[in-house]
Amino acid sequence: MRRKGIFVMLSMVLMGTVFIGACSNDNTPQPSTSTSTEPTKAPRGKISATIYERGDVPKEEGSKTENRWTKWINENGPVDVTFVSVPRWESAQKLNTLFASDSAPDLIAEYDSVIKNQLYAQKQLMPLDDVIDKYSTVYKETLQTYPKLRQLGIQDDGKLYGIGKVSEVVPQHILYIRTDWLKKLNLQKPTTLDEFFAVARAFAENDPDGNGKKTLTESI
Structure with a gap:
């Protein structure tokens, strides 16, 4: 059927070309019959998607679902997105409510494997x-x-x-080692885990700050 459709379209184009050519042999000026039309743009798609609500959007910027970035996405993206706000720490309750009311979004962003497995078991995915x-x-x-x-x-x-x-x-944590303590105890900067524990033990037991007391390892 697709080939037939293409063939019919080409036949119509050829017929139109012959017709225009025959008219051009007449000495009488003929009005132009050609028209220019812009190609029809395909309609934009639509999708709904969750977005975590963390209460971190300033009032002057709008809301989690309506702000400069959600507008930018809809102005520049390939589809129109309707954002659905889901509280970050109460996503299970919110999603259950949305599914129960048959209004769950098309795309769900969720990290909790318990929630994902529950939705899968319910054949919601x-x-x-x-x-x-x-x-x-x-x-x-x-x-x-x-x-x-x-x-x-x-x-x-x-x-x-x-x-x-x-x-x-x-890395979520950074350890700082006091070089003045290393110098005081004549130690080198540790490069392995064993060396690190040895330095930590020396800091705790050998009084690098000279106060006559053992130093807690938390102060390293």
């Missing part, structure tokens, strides 16, 4: 394997580069239900 294979432009390659992402998103039926991201490891 759609498998994403075919969708990613057919429509993905980036994530399909990401899954090939980081196969662990697929493993983390698969449920016991062997299908993929979650989309993840690869994040760099950022």
